[in-house]
């Protein structure tokens with residue numbers, strides 16, 4: 001196990017700043033997910049932690065030892081790649097064992113380590129095959145096996161499930177989570193998939209443009225997004241963002257007014273965030289939103305409604321499957337003002 | 352089954368090409384075999400008795416033939432091994448990013464684009480005993496005391512010719528290696544580095560396995576062309592000095608067009624062709640699994 005400390009970690013490629021003075025402390029045995037859109041610097045951060053990418057500025061420490069300049073194999077890390085990165089000419093057994101001979105261990109120890117890892121990942125029957133005879137999910141299990149045998153202090157995973165189909169991704173997600181519970185090592189996991197991040201993480205670091213936008217638990221990130229970007233990045237369907245101004249202690253857009261608890265000063269331009277699931281049947285004590293149904297998308301477990309409210313405001317809402325809404329229906333929705341998110345329009349920060 | 356309109360017009364369209372192939376490929380193969388079974392000597396054009404495999408037997412009794420076999424073996428081995436090793440080294444170098452790497456990659460193709468006769472003449476000049484670049488360079492650097500007649504030294508003639516051949520055929524092989532190397536996923540190298548593999552282990556475990564198909568192609572191709580090289584020998588040494596560069600192709604040329612013994616010449620050609628075929632097959636069959 002190891003505690004990882006990134007202090008003002010920076011990576012520059014010429015003029016491009018891929019990672020910009022990143023501060024991050026990852027606790028012993030924590031499952032940290034780096035989440036963000038493509039090109040935000042997740043892989044670069046992970047590669048710096050692995051030692052695969054030279055650090056332009058800043059410090060990296062494992063526990064209390066600085067490892068900024070330590071070569072990868074002396075860092076006690078194991079890495080799993082999106083592309084699996086298995087040796088194509090080696091069997092599964094040889095692939096899993098590949099980190100071990102390099103570390104000069106006796107043959108019997110290697111055999112039992114490989115057998116144990118294979119059993120844990122349920123790939124014992126595949127040990128004599130080669131990677132090109134395996135499915136994507138099986139290949140990624142082999143890659144996980146290669147990481148496990150090293151018994152590393154830190155697991156680094158760069159989008160390990162991104163190349164898999166949806167069903168497989170779901171089961172592999174469970175596998176990785178169990179692995180973390182069993183091994184109790186520190187995990188740093190990179191993904192652009194919010195569902196993966198939410199289900200796996202102890203804490204999520206949402207990144208954009210080489211900067212951490214928010215660092216919090218999955219609930220914290222979802223319930224209290226720090227800015228518009230984080231609010232928009234998490235949630236499916238995405239959060240509804242409604243632009244307006246503060247007037248008389250209420251959010252106001254056209255003729256629609258919505259009284260808020262702890263309202264900011266009047267005249268401020270703000271953006272209101274409404275999660276699609278945060279609507280109810282209109283009731284006393286709730287703010288009211290009248291809208292006409294444009295599109296009904298039943299998903300079985302729930303229903304998505306595309307609606308148009310006063311002033312041409314388009315929203316997407318998630319309602320229980322029992323709601324039998326039809327296109328053209330005029331519906332009065334209830335909104336709990338306490339569940340709304342308010343952002344400053346200029347700074348995009350949460351108010 | 353009757354041919355439909357489409358099949359018939361297709362056959363019609365292919366027919367001219369088939370005809371040409373028959374004339375320029377199939378006919379010479381068959382005809383040269385027929386020639387190899389007859390005692391045809393052009394100084395006595397009207398007498399051409401059928402002798403069966405006598406020509407072949409006579410060749411195997413000919414000391415010159417075995418000299419040529421040994422010269423050809425040495426020459427081909429040197430060409431193939433050096434070309435392949437150099438191609439991998441050059442590819443490893445040019446696969447790195449450094450200033451001037453693109454220019455060097457472009458320059459690499461110059462020898463390959465040089466016609467083989469021009470290449471032969473160029474190296475003949477370089478080796479020239481009076482004006483040659485090699486003499487000039489070595490004497491000026493102080494490695495050599497006085498000018499040497501390079502190509503007249505029977506111990507190195509074959510190597511000097513091989514050098515000219517390698518210079519010309521290495522670039523294409525290197526290019527093939529570079530293309531293959533570019534296709535190796537970077538993640539494989541990263542994984543190997545995390546596992547603690549050093550540069551040599553990364554080469555052996557990641558690069559080499561990926562190069563295997565390309566290496567196969569280079570080995571087979573270089574074997575097939577080196578074993579039959581002719582132009583360089585015609586231009587540079589004509590088989591000399593003595594029989595120092597008497598290879599099979601040169602012997603075939605001498606037998607056929609200087610001694611005008613077409614029967615034995617054709618038989619030698621057949622032996623060379625079959626050997627080439629067998630060697631390529633052996634390389635694919637046995638080395639294919641090992642590399």
Ligand SMILES: Nc1ncnc2c1ncn2[C@@H]1O[C@H](COP(=O)(O)OP(=O)(O)O)[C@@H](O)[C@H]1O
Nearest residue numbers: 013016017018037038039040041042043044045
């Ligand atoms: N080798 C490189 N050379 C130049 N720019 C790079 C290199 N690797 C990554 N970048 C740039 O750094 C930024 C972050 O890349 P990356 O860490 O791969 O993003 P992510 O993994 O989040 O998709 C991107 O803008 C990318 O273009």
Ligand SMILES: [Mg+2]
Nearest residue numbers: 039042043044
């Ligand atoms: Mg990435």
